Amino acid sequence: MIRLENVAIRAGSFRLANIDLEVATGRYAVLMGRTGSGKTTLLESICGLRSVTGGRIFLMDEDVTGFKPARRGIGYVPQDPALFDTMTVREHLAFAPAIRGWNRAELTERVAELSELLGIRHLLDRKPPGLSGGEAQRVSLGRALAGRPRILCLDEPLSALDDETRAEMQQLLRSVRQQSPVTMLHVTHQAGEARALADQVLVLRQGRVEPGT
Numbered sequence: 001m002i003r004l005e006n007v008a009i010r011a012g013s014f015r016l017a018n019i020d021l022e023v024a025t026g027r028y029a030v031l032m033g034r035t036g037s038g039k040t041t042l043l044e045s046i047c048g049l050r051s052v053t054g055g056r057i058f059l060m061d062e063d064v065t066g067f068k069p070a071r072r073g074i075g076y077v078p079q080d081p082a083l084f085d086t087m088t089v090r091e092h093l094a095f096a097p098a099i100r101g102w103n104r105a106e107l108t109e110r111v112a113e114l115s116e117l118l119g120i121r122h123l124l125d126r127k128p129p130g131l132s133g134g135e136a137q138r139v140s141l142g143r144a145l146a147g148r149p150r151i152l153c154l155d156e157p158l159s160a161l162d163d164e165t166r167a168e169m170q171q172l173l174r175s176v177r178q179q180s181p182v183t184m185l186h187v188t189h190q191a192g193e194a195r196a197l198a199d200q201v202l203v204l205r206q207g208r209v210e211p212g213t
Contacts, residue, residue: 001025001060001061002021002183003058003059004019004042004057004058005057007020007021007052007055007057009041009045009050011050014038014041016041016207017054018055018208019208023200026182026183027183028177028186028197028198029183029185029200029201029202030187030188030197030198030200030201030202031187031204032189032194032201032202032204033203033204033205034205035189038204039204040155040156042209043153043185046059046074046185047153048064048068048069049069049076059073059150060151073149073150074149074150074151074152075145075147075149075151075152075182076144076153076155077137077140077141077152077153077154077157079160081128081136081139082140083128083131083136083140083143084128085129086127088125088126088127089120089131089142090111090115092142093110093111093139093142093143094111095143095146096146096147097146099147100147111146114142115142117175118138118142119138120135120138120139134165134169137157137158137161137169138169141172141173145176149182150182151182151184151185152182152183153184153186154184154185154187155187156187157169157186158170158193170193170197173186173197186198
């Protein structure tokens with residue numbers, strides 16, 4: 001569950017105020033809005049990457065407003081995959097579990113599980129400079145899921161992909177939702193993505209989050 005109550009955010013001269021939003025546990029919500037409306041700013045605040053100036057953020061009924069990102073239990077997929085050039089795909093998938101102190105057997109099992117789900121087993125020993133855009137985004141998604149987060153936030157993850165790869169990634173996201181008990185909030189300005197993926201559509205319009213159609 002994701003719930004925002006009367007949240008206010010300031011980013012330079014840009015401001016959002018009195019934002020209310022709720023996504024029930026297990027739902028796939030898509031947040032839409034025009035470029036510059038504040039979608040990414042709002043998502044970053046939920047993840048703890050940007051501080052709020054007012055209101056409260058609840059995740060799974062816990063007030064996390066003052067929590068650092070690592071304590072929020074969120075997997076985050078940015079628009080740019082932001083992979084480390086010096087790390088293999090295997091190392092990316094193992095990164096979050098390793099930080100959380102998982103043992104070697106647990107790490108090996110989780111990497112195998114994710115690489116199978118995401119169709120990247122053949123890429124495990126590759127590094128990001130040799131990956132296509134779609135492959136890199138699959139690795140970014142796997143890295144976000146690796147620590148078994150309660151919530152997955154995605155910031156326009158398909159915007160840089162060609163039509164064929166975008167369709168493949170949409171199918172992959174549907175598979176992830178079916179196989180992982182995770183609540184998802186996906187930011188996009190593409191109505192087609194919302195129709196393909198969401199069971200809840202929200203629209204950020206003129207500083208308010210409204211139900212979409």
